[in-house]
Amino acid sequence: MEQKRTAIITGASSGIGEAAAIRFAQGGWNLILTARRIEKLESLKAKIDQKYQQKTWLFQQDVRHPDSGEKLAAWLHENQIKPDLLINNAGLAVGVSPIHQGVADDWERMIDTNIKGLLYVSRAISEIMTDQGFGHIINIGSIAGKEAYPGGNVYCATKHAIDGLTKAMRIDLLPYGIRVSQVAPGAVETAFSLVRYKGNQSQAKKVYDGFAPLNAADVADALWFVANVPAHVNINDLVIMPTAQASAVHIKRETTT
Ligand code: NDP
Ligand code: 8X3
Numbered sequence: 001m002e003q004k005r006t007a008i009i010t011g012a013s014s015g016i017g018e019a020a021a022i023r024f025a026q027g028g029w030n031l032i033l034t035a036r037r038i039e040k041l042e043s044l045k046a047k048i049d050q051k052y053q054q055k056t057w058l059f060q061q062d063v064r065h066p067d068s069g070e071k072l073a074a075w076l077h078e079n080q081i082k083p084d085l086l087i088n089n090a091g092l093a094v095g096v097s098p099i100h101q102g103v104a105d106d107w108e109r110m111i112d113t114n115i116k117g118l119l120y121v122s123r124a125i126s127e128i129m130t131d132q133g134f135g136h137i138i139n140i141g142s143i144a145g146k147e148a149y150p151g152g153n154v155y156c157a158t159k160h161a162i163d164g165l166t167k168a169m170r171i172d173l174l175p176y177g178i179r180v181s182q183v184a185p186g187a188v189e190t191a192f193s194l195v196r197y198k199g200n201q202s203q204a205k206k207v208y209d210g211f212a213p214l215n216a217a218d219v220a221d222a223l224w225f226v227a228n229v230p231a232h233v234n235i236n237d238l239v240i241m242p243t244a245q246a247s248a249v250h251i252k253r254e255t256t257t
Contacts, residue, residue: 004054006030007227008072008083010063010121011090013040015190016140016223019216020087023224025052032081034059034072035090057081063090063117069124082132085227086125088118089140091158093196096151107154114158115165122169130176137173138226139166141184143241147248155196159184163237170236179234181226186241187251188214210253211244 007024011017013035021033025048033041038060045056059075061068076083091114095106122137129135144152145159163182170180193204207213219240226235244252 004028004030005084006032006081007085007087008032008034008125009087009089010034010061010117012044013037015192016185016188016216016219017087017089018044019220020089020223021048021056023217023220024227025054025056027224027228028052028054029085030055030057030081032057032059032072032076032083034061034063036060036062063121064112066116066120068117069120069122072121073124073128076128083125083128084135086121086129086135086137087140087223088121088137088162090117090121091140093144093152093155093192094198096196098151099153102154110154110158114155115161118162118165122165126169126173126178129178130173134177136179136181136227137169138181138183138223139169141166141182141237143184143186143239143245143248145182145184146239149248152248166237170234181235182237183219183222183226184237184239185214185219185222186239186245186248188216188219190216210255211242211251213242213245214240 007029009017009020012021012033021031021044024031033056035041041058045058048056059072061072094109095103097103139162141162142159144156145163148156166180166182173180189208193207197203222238222240226238229235
């Protein structure tokens, strides 16, 4: 019988991470799901366990802690789990202030989560992958990592960092046969905008007004594709956009008057 493959998905308690967990469970992969909100992960696991036969483990972590990656690696080691795939998905935008009115705490949350958190987890898991001699890392970038837009400043900078890091990680891990990919979505309707607008529902809702954004399952399907191409193929970079969005700022909205 073919060995089931195992994916680690960070930020699996909501949105794209949650949808990816469901997509990979449906495809028969074992899962290690991480996030800060363990109760959300528990209800997702209950939903997955009811429907699918694979194994799901939960690991509570705040990726901002410098030892977040090492703790996860130690847990994998204790449980003798060899990860085939790491999806670096945990991330957020906070605030839309222009640079001259920026809020240092917002900047720190984004830099600490999106850049440093991804580094801490990747450092530890890529070392496991180089030791075991196989693995694949998919970083969730963004259209914000390809372009800049008004009020996007630090969030865009963090996603540009992921764009650059993905290329650099691919070079460092080339000798070990470890694949490194980026999936970079445009507008996806999740809790993302609610977090960005600090809980303001009406501002968050406006982001998706008048057009059909991506949903989290669309991105999960793209992740599934990137993870399941033949072993000699690597998708370096997959930009996925709503049909109604041509760039970070060009969105075709239907107006209701
Ligand atoms: P959600 O807000 O729905 O999900 C974000 C996830 O990240 C949650 O599971 C959250 O879990 C986790 N997370 C946030 N901070 C931390 C932390 N410090 N430690 C661990 N986990 C954390 O948004 P999305 O699903 O949309 O976002 C997922 C990724 O996709 C992000 O990297 C985002 O930048 C990216 N993206 C989103 C787009 C969009 O339009 N929605 C477009 C392009 C990229 P918890 O709070 O439980 O810790
Ligand atoms: C999220 C998409 O356009 O808000 O990364 O930056 S956008």
